[in-house]
Amino acid sequence: MELSPTAGATTAIDMRMTVNSTMSLDGQEAPSTPTPTMIMGMTLTVDDVTDDEITMSVTYDRVEVEGGDPTLQGLLDSMVGITGTVTTTRSGAFVDGKMDTSGVDPTLAPTMQQIDSQLANLTVPLPTEPVGAGATWEVATALDSQGFAFCNTFSYTLTSFDGDAYELAVETVQHAEPTTIEQGGASVELIEGSGSGTGTTGGRLSFPIAVSGSTDSNTSIAMAVDDGSTEQTLEMDMAIQMELSPRE
Template structure:
């Protein structure tokens, strides 16, 4: 069976809606998961050999992006031959997965061998650039913020108020587990090692209207709980995360925490596939701050944030509800709950380019809490527990294969001024 798939992200209460972070890191974890799923009933030697071949596929994909087509074609053909030899030597090893990969390699050779079409004429209008030089990753008008209960007196207008030159350091930790079912075959629950990432944020400028322009630098990324992980997973994840250190981002958010733009750049010398992953993580890092209401609110206040979201072919409706627990000076504590729903649509399979998946239903529920200081951009402390379930199908060799995936994630962030 072929479990070589992942789903995409959604947007939520900054990082703490959970789904953006789950689905972006799943892209990074994919190499490790492919080994874990495909090799659950096979010998370690076959697993290791397939993982080496898969790494070569990734390198061929990278060449197709930054090298002449002939170079990439030669690499794809080389890997195709290796995978054919692997198939002959291991005929019982996940035959569908191997066959699908062979089809993918053949398709890439065919595509890159075609004549290059003449360039198109420039379009009259282009997507607007932002003041920071990056493309806007979301329009603030897409957020619908509605106060359900203004709370008790005294009430206060909540606005982020950092100053130019302020700096924060943060530690982000994520623990994720998942279960998958393909047809009637239930795979064992997969326990993934926890991930921890550090980052530094500097406020570059605060505009007259309160817009906050900032710069972010990613630090070390660590894999925790190594003893509990399946063989091969830890090394694969470490390799995938190696290129994240030194990546930088420049962005702009409003004083209400609504994202205007974010331009993310990977570290110098990073592998091409890591640069692609960092680009896909824009949506995750675009919304660290909470979405605050326009009106003044007091303790006990509740507000709702609705946002239809579309990314990489996934359309999702999301509703997040927040309750203001307390206000002490500039320090605010908030409880949050989130509901996500998507159904009846086709979406891209990020693990296998060009392969469409049919999503019949996706639902997610989560709860969390955030403590933040209005004089800082990042929360001082935040926690989120999210459970998501996906029901989908994929065409495998002319047959439609049903799949379900359940994911649970716990995320925490702690930050402090520097």
């Protein structure tokens, strides 16, 4: 299932993402503020196609928040115009991604990390050999987030394929490696981190990323934070719903 895009090919997609999180400190649940749904639009253009890799440019051209919060929308407006590049293999596996976030409000750093992660997940590592509907395969990837190492295992099932257009069912399992980092003058020990998700994704061999799909994922993290005078245990649960659709 080798990708066969043409340099200059372009598409526009919209990503709708809802994040709900809860947090507790030393067993006491902290007050949580509902996070409004974000809609992010991007255009992607195939810049170069070699025998081994495909390089695309990405431009975020739409960032909106549901609910009409003017303060939050004002922050998100700084994301419009962000550009970057994404590189995949000819079979769709993610190789590298770089986003220029120099003009983004610093308070949006966590949001940008989530978006970068979702952007990488738009790439679909396909089997290198010919397969048909019903085929299954697994791919393991590593992700570094704020100094912590996560291992993701994706299980794919090819539900339909007509020679160009494909549809996949996807299951994800995530595991974090226990580690300790120094952050803001404090020692942060990642005690445990795990997650899972299910969803669907679809695209064509004639373009190197998925253009439709939806996922529901849940992540749980437990950390011990020591600032030199006190040590506290922080636990956080996060649920993310993401929908991807081609722009009409």
